[in-house]
Amino acid sequence: MALLEVRDLHVAYGKIEAVKGISFEVEQGQVVTLIGTNGAGKTTTLRTISGLLRPAAGRIMFDGKTIQNTPAHQIVSMGLAHSPEGRHIFPRMTIEENLLLGAYLRKDAAGIAEDVSNAYSMFPILGERRSQAAGTLSGGEQQMLAMARALMCRPRLLMLDEPSMGLSPIMMKQIMDTITQLKSSGTTILLVEQNAQAALSLADQGHVLEVGRIALSGRGADLLHDEQVRKTYLGEE
Amino acid sequence: MADKVPEWGSASQPRQPDTLSAQPQRNAAVSPALAKALIGLGALATIASTFLAWTWTTSFPGDLSVTGYPGGNQVITLVVGVLLLVALGTAYGLPGLRWLAPRGHVRLLRGLALAGAVSTWYILLAVAIELNGIANWVTGSWVALTATALPVAGAFLLADDRHEAARPPAALPRWAQTVIILAAIISAMFIADYGITTSFTEEFIGFALAVGLAAWGLNSSGVLARLTELNARNRVATSAAAFAAALLFVFLQTSDQYNTIADDILIFATVALGLNIVVGLAGLLDLGYVAFLGVGAYSAALVSGAASSRFAHTALPFWAQILIGVGVSIIAGVIIGAPTLRLRGDYLAIVTLGFGEIFRIVVNNLNGVSGPSLTNGPEGVYGVPDLSLFGYDFGKPHVLFGVTFGKFGNYYLLLLVAMAIVVFIYARVNESRLGRAWVAIREDETAAEAMGIHGYRFKLLAFALGASLAGFAGTINAHLLNTVTPDQYMFSASSPPNSAFLLAAVVLGGMGTISGPLLGASLLYLVPAKFEFFQNKQLLLFGLALILMMRFRPEGLVPNKRRQLEFHEEEVAEAEAHAVAEADASEAEAVA
Incomplete structure (x- = not known):
């Protein structure tokens, strides 16, 4: 059984349907990516899975339980972490406070302290600036913080929404390397990206979204070499 | 918790220069020595003037007609005069007193000098107006007028030495911190008590002028920030001291x-x-x-x-x-x-x-x-x-x-x-x-x-x-x-x-x-409550005060660290980036 199973999901903002019946699965230990242009419904899908939006129809199963009507805070406690688009760090709190809030639902002080130091060894820059206000970090560092914070609840599935958005090429590479690293340590990831090249080259499974529907699905490497994908998303003639 | 608070003078903090006098004196028209002498002389004369009569009649509220000991608003002038002498000690770099002016002593001197002068002049002006004419001034009035003006002149002749807060050489011992907190809170309580018990409007306005200007001086010299830091690090002692001081109030004030x-x-x-x-x-x-x-x-x-x-x-x-x-x-x-x-x-x-x-x-x-x-x-x-x-x-x-x-x-x-x-x-x-x-x-x-x-x-x-x-x-x-x-x-x-x-x-x-x-x-x-004579214009003034406050200090009188960041995000970010850069530089030096 897949860890996350999305069946015929419809999501609407008022009368406008942003997601028009998509279905996919994320297996334990996999990295699955949703790619597509602006307005394809990628972010809407993630926000619906994490409970910030309610679906108009369809079904979301996490670990065998139906969660489409579960409140957001309970979904987090089930082990589904969401690093939202635009990072949404707490700018006036210190880096350490941000990380501790990521572990808000946990009560094991020792485990939390261990995970904080893990986060610092994964992202040394965060450790150096632990008592600095998060809003003073650069965009790439803020993205690192957002990812580190999402990992603080020891998620069984990590959902990353556009982690490379607005970053310099060097930062983008660093973020993608981190995701590869997380993948090799066995973290299950659902990745939403506009940078199709980077996302597909590290994903086990990829889905191409077009105006609310899945247009194409396949193994990451296969999609990367698919002519249609190359033309539309990778800008090749 | 404790390890998050940087210790004073610890190696992780970039050291600021401790010597205040090292600052170059820019645009000083007269030599600083002369200016300081002017302040000292003025402060002593101010103190002396409060023992003289400021008017001949007791009809002005607060009885300023006594020679020999201070009465009414003369008490305020006296206290400010003494504080001015203490502040002058910081200017001469007396040991221990430098703690009072981490961000520079000139603003402290200016604030206190203005506090003394403005509140004294206000009272003298009130005497002249209410009793119809400066004929009601006596020798003491002229002495007070001149004496309080001297420190103002001296303080503004000194070049502004405002700089980044100097780090105290070492963390004070626990007992000293507690004593300072206790002293600060009890002084605050006495000031508040004085404000509550002022019995006529002129006295309260003179009081408010002095307190406001002195507070400005204390704030811009950085001593208030230092007290706040002390309080934050001794939360229990501070609360206990504040409670004790508040209890003391009712025993003194029956x-x-x-x-x-x-x-x-x-x-x-x-x-x-x-x-x-x-x-x-x-x-x-x-x-x-x-x-x-x-x-x-x-x-x-x-x-x-x-x-x-x-x-x-x-x-x-x-x-x-x-x-x-x-x-x-x-x-x-x-x-x-x-x-x-x-x-x-x-x-x-x-x-x-x-x-x-x-x-x-x-x-x-x-x-x-x-x-x-x-x-x-x-x-x-x-x-x-x-x-x-x-x-x-x-x-x-x-x-x-x-x-x-x-x-x-x-x-x-x-x-x-x-x-x-x-x-x-x-x-x-x-x-x-x-x-x-x-x-x-x-x-x-x-x-x-x-x-x-x-x-x-x-x-x-x-x-x-x-x-x-x-x-x-x-x-x-x-x-x-x-x-x-x-x-x-x-x-x-x-x-x-x-x-x-x-x-x-x-x-x-x-x-x-x-x-x-x-x-x-x-x-x-x-x-x-003290500005009763404004009557129905109270709310108007209140609104005006709020607007000024929002313009000049939106984070409030006692800023929360996080809110201060909200309103001064750029400055704080700059300061932090600066600190990091400095730390990096010193690290690089150490490596080299």
Whole structure:
């Protein structure tokens, strides 16, 4: 059984349907990516899975339980972490406070302290600036913080929404390397990206979204070499 | 916790130059030595002048006609003169005194010199105007006028030496920190006491001018920031010292007239602190908060056995009244909060504003004519008996430790305990998981939800806790005033507590801090009460003061670190980036 199973999901903002019946699965230990242009419904899908939006129809199963009507805070406690688009760090709190809030639902002080130091060894820059206000970090560092914070609840599935958005090429590479690293340590990831090249080259499974529907699905490497994908998303003639 | 606070002078902090005199003297027209001499001479002459008469007649309030010892406003001038001498010590770099001016001594000197001069000149001017002419000045007046002008001239001749705060050479020993905190709080208490007990308007204005200018000097010399830091690092000692000082006040100040004012300030400040949980911590704008004070007061009054109460024969003990008052307030809070807290933004402000007025109008109408008989309408519930706890009747004078406590002195003690309870709750909540959740919701509700924080539930909790604290204060207030009427609980009135003033106390004092609302409430109570001659222009001046405040110090008098960041994000970010760069540079040096 897949860890996350999305069946015929419809999501609407008022009368406008942003997601028009998509279905996919994320297996334990996999990295699955949703790619597509602006307005394809990628972010809407993630926000619906994490409970910030309610679906108009369809079904979301996490670990065998139906969660489409579960409140957001309970979904987090089930082990589904969401690093939202635009990072949404707490700018006036210190880096350490941000990380501790990521572990808000946990009560094991020792485990939390261990995970904080893990986060610092994964992202040394965060450790150096632990008592600095998060809003003073650069965009790439803020993205690192957002990812580190999402990992603080020891998620069984990590959902990353556009982690490379607005970053310099060097930062983008660093973020993608981190995701590869997380993948090799066995973290299950659902990745939403506009940078199709980077996302597909590290994903086990990829889905191409077009105006609310899945247009194409396949193994990451296969999609990367698919002519249609190359033309539309990778800008090749 | 302790390891997060950088120790003074620890290696991780970039060292600032300790020597203040190392700053180059720019654009100094005269030599600094001369300017300092001018200040010293002026300060001594100022002190001397307070022992002379400033006018020949006793008809000016405060009796300035005595030669030999200071009277009336001369006391203020004397104190400022002495402080000026101490501050001059920092300018000469006397050991120990440099601690007082981490960001430069010139602003300190300027502030104190201005404080002395402006308040003295004001008084002399008032003498001349009220007694018709400077003929009423005597030799002492001229001496005072000249003497207080000298330090101003000297201080402004010195080049401004404002710089980054110097780090103290080493952390002070624990006992020294405690002594400094105690001294600072007791001085603050004496200053507040002086302000409360000023008996005529000229005296208060002279006092306010001196305190305001001196505070400006102390603030820009960095000593206030240093005291704040000390307080933050010795939270328990500070709270204990503040409590002790507040207790001391009532032992020194036995006049019931002034204790009434002090009682009102305590009620006002306690309720403002409760509102600070809602506004400052959880970020919910509540414009009808005073209604919860009213709910508590009415609940307690109705079951207190007051003859005018609907339940005149129900005289419950005080603890039961508190339980009922708090309980009813919580219910009211949940009724208002439950439907509205699901919304974000300004809706809550509008609904709470409405609720505040609805409460007042409803209790006005529940008189048996326009509505069911419950609250006795506009007449309210009167004749609420004084409290009697453990056989201690709060309405009668008692002698404790040789000091006589009248009714208001008795209530002062009770209110002090009530305030301590609210401070304790606030502090505990602020540092708890609950407090962190509130701050997260205030900063970014979406992100907080993504962290697993149930926004709605926590907001409702903040609302209910705030309501319960106001209700608690209300139960005492009913007994203190002996009367509960609808018009005590308005959105805005010319005297506190009302919702507008409560919110202003929180914002003016500093959202999200403990001392901020207490300071804000004291100022907002005291200043209008002392400026009675403005009469109906009070609110106008109040509005003007708020606008100026929002323009020049939006984070409040006592800024919360996080809020300061909000308003000065760029400066703080720059300073931090600077510190990091410096640390990097010194590291690179060390490697090389």
